[in-house]
Amino acid sequence: MSKNILVVGSVALDSVSTIHGRTKRALGGSAVHFSLSASQFAPVKLVGVVGGDFPPSFRKLLSKRNIDLKGMQVMPGRTFHWEGSYDRDFKNARTIATHLNVFEHFKPALSPEHKTCGVLFLANIDPDLQRDVLGQMAKPRLVACDTMNYWISLKKKSLRNLLAKVNLLFINEEEARQLTKEYNLITAAKMVRKMGPQAVVIKRGDSGSMLFYGNDVLAMPAQPVEKVVDPTGAGDTFAGGFMGYLAASPDWRDVNVLKRAMAYGTVMSSFSVENFSVRRTHKLSTREIDRRFLKYTKSLLVD
Amino acid sequence: MSKNILVVGSVALDSVSTIHGRTKRALGGSAVHFSLSASQFAPVKLVGVVGGDFPPSFRKLLSKRNIDLKGMQVMPGRTFHWEGSYDRDFKNARTIATHLNVFEHFKPALSPEHKTCGVLFLANIDPDLQRDVLGQMAKPRLVACDTMNYWISLKKKSLRNLLAKVNLLFINEEEARQLTKEYNLITAAKMVRKMGPQAVVIKRGDSGSMLFYGNDVLAMPAQPVEKVVDPTGAGDTFAGGFMGYLAASPDWRDVNVLKRAMAYGTVMSSFSVENFSVRRTHKLSTREIDRRFLKYTKSLLVD
Numbered sequence: 001m002s003k004n005i006l007v008v009g010s011v012a013l014d015s016v017s018t019i020h021g022r023t024k025r026a027l028g029g030s031a032v033h034f035s036l037s038a039s040q041f042a043p044v045k046l047v048g049v050v051g052g053d054f055p056p057s058f059r060k061l062l063s064k065r066n067i068d069l070k071g072m073q074v075m076p077g078r079t080f081h082w083e084g085s086y087d088r089d090f091k092n093a094r095t096i097a098t099h100l101n102v103f104e105h106f107k108p109a110l111s112p113e114h115k116t117c118g119v120l121f122l123a124n125i126d127p128d129l130q131r132d133v134l135g136q137m138a139k140p141r142l143v144a145c146d147t148m149n150y151w152i153s154l155k156k157k158s159l160r161n162l163l164a165k166v167n168l169l170f171i172n173e174e175e176a177r178q179l180t181k182e183y184n185l186i187t188a189a190k191m192v193r194k195m196g197p198q199a200v201v202i203k204r205g206d207s208g209s210m211l212f213y214g215n216d217v218l219a220m221p222a223q224p225v226e227k228v229v230d231p232t233g234a235g236d237t238f239a240g241g242f243m244g245y246l247a248a249s250p251d252w253r254d255v256n257v258l259k260r261a262m263a264y265g266t267v268m269s270s271f272s273v274e275n276f277s278v279r280r281t282h283k284l285s286t287r288e289i290d291r292r293f294l295k296y297t298k299s300l301l302v303d
Numbered sequence: 304m305s306k307n308i309l310v311v312g313s314v315a316l317d318s319v320s321t322i323h324g325r326t327k328r329a330l331g332g333s334a335v336h337f338s339l340s341a342s343q344f345a346p347v348k349l350v351g352v353v354g355g356d357f358p359p360s361f362r363k364l365l366s367k368r369n370i371d372l373k374g375m376q377v378m379p380g381r382t383f384h385w386e387g388s389y390d391r392d393f394k395n396a397r398t399i400a401t402h403l404n405v406f407e408h409f410k411p412a413l414s415p416e417h418k419t420c421g422v423l424f425l426a427n428i429d430p431d432l433q434r435d436v437l438g439q440m441a442k443p444r445l446v447a448c449d450t451m452n453y454w455i456s457l458k459k460k461s462l463r464n465l466l467a468k469v470n471l472l473f474i475n476e477e478e479a480r481q482l483t484k485e486y487n488l489i490t491a492a493k494m495v496r497k498m499g500p501q502a503v504v505i506k507r508g509d510s511g512s513m514l515f516y517g518n519d520v521l522a523m524p525a526q527p528v529e530k531v532v533d534p535t536g537a538g539d540t541f542a543g544g545f546m547g548y549l550a551a552s553p554d555w556r557d558v559n560v561l562k563r564a565m566a567y568g569t570v571m572s573s574f575s576v577e578n579f580s581v582r583r584t585h586k587l588s589t590r591e592i593d594r595r596f597l598k599y600t601k602s603l604l605v606d
């Protein structure tokens with residue numbers, strides 16, 4: 001059983017401003033946030049693309065963790081750069097500019113090592129690319145994907161084709177409603193599961209998350225955070241903790257394993273929002289994670 | 304130790320429309336929703352006012368439960384009547400009309416039986432009236448109150464005077480922000496507790512609730528409901544389950560007791576939203592409540 005996780009997604013430079021300050025060209029991207037989180041639990045192989053301007057210090061930061069960067073190709077040009085800001089409610093990112101740069105021509109080609117990973121996470125990229133990557137894989141035992149409003153609007157058919165082939169979908173509540181045209185999240189999740197995924201996780205920001213699996217509907221709260229500095233990447237950090245824990249578990253199809261995965265995802269994302277970029281997550285210790293996990297699960301124990 | 308709960312608040316006729324239908328002059332009001340919920344756990348004495356038009360069937364429905372109506376005075380005129388509607392997201396009630404009627408002249412006068420109740424819940428009414436009622440009490444061991452945006456805007460000083468004297472405040476997240484001018488709920492709750500209450504419960508609708516007590520910050524999710532029919536009274540039903548459970552407990556100052564109270568409040572409010580008015584809550588069985596409580600607390604158990 002391969003515990004290796006393959007993640008395919010964006011590697012970015014983020015310029016973000018919030019009420020607590022701003023960053024310029026800080027390390028970001030879905031594959032980065034996911035990898036730093038997941039690698040706390042299982043080995044990660046990252047497939048992505050950067051430009052010639054990608055700082056060696058960022059590469060070093062990632063490779064210090066259990067993250068294999070052989071699939072992070074360097075292309076002539078500049079790295080994907082996102083500029084955005086958040087209001088004090090941190091609910092919606094306002095995009096100021098998206099410079100796709102080399103990411104516009106991203107066409108993931110997997111190596112034999114990548115193809116045999118047991119677990120695949122398709123971060124939020126074009127669903128046609130997601131499907132292409134999945135087609136290259138040998139026989140992963142667990143495939144999960146994320147998506148976004150943009151693809152639901154513009155490439156719904158491609159997305160539906162992908163969903164038919166994945167085990168697990170991570171999706172925001174607004175996106176779940178957009179995809180199904182249904183407001184109630186229980187009903188929406190049922191509709192999404194009919195499209196393919198055996199399990200659906202609906203992410204609700206500071207309202208927590210919901211897991212739909214078998215006959216179970218489980219709502220879990222967010223871990224309260226007193227100073228939210230930057231929510232960028234919180235969803236991917238959540239998915240990283242979740243998938244990392246599943247990859248390290250012998251059987252992800254056990255609802256108690258999925259519940260622990262929800263708790264680890266929640267805990268990892270609560271760290272993520274406490275600082276800009278990956279400042280809080282890139283050198284987290286197992287002890288810090290375990291301590292917050294215990295605090296969180298204990299807070300939910302009603303006895 | 305008196306387990307009796309005194310509730311002072313509105314008794315109303317509600318005309319509500321939602322995507323699932325409408326009611327005309329159905330039973331409602333904060334004291335009613337609270338009483339039907341709390342009386343599942345401890346004896347309740349209701350203090351309120353109705354007009355000559357208050358249907359005998361509604362009076363009967365309430366007295367069938369463990370609710371003493373000797374304090375529900377009948378005044379010449381018509382009963383408080385609220386007309387409102389909700390969008391499909393059920394987030395904000397749109398008030399179409401508020402006919403205060405006899406409620407405009409509500410001036411609660413407590414009987415000796417009322418004054419010796421051990422537990423007092425001051426539902427959302429004018430904070431000057433809330434303070435007046437509290438002043439009439441003998442020596443309650445637990446005093447809780449609710450409020451609303453209207454009083455925070457118009458009678459902030461009166462409200463602050465009241466808060467200095469209560470043990471527990473129930474408040475919506477928007478109201479907590481309005482009262483403190485602070486967006487983060489942990490920080491806002493700290494500020495509210497400095498105003499007086501030892502414990503603060505922030506209600507967040509379908510995002511659950513948060514308890515702030517001692518050094519504990521506890522977030523609990525809402526029980527997912529597949530068909531939300533009418534959210535009117537859900538907050539008072541929550542407070543009813545919460546306060547009812549505390550009234551029946553020997554020591555409300557124990558955080559584990561408070562957690563169980565949160566869970567009972569959550570469960571009671573999840574029933575409440577499943578139908579209009581009090582249709583779902585007025586004849587709930589202990590068995591139904593216990594079953595959902597177990598389901599809810601089990602769903603939160605990560606092991």
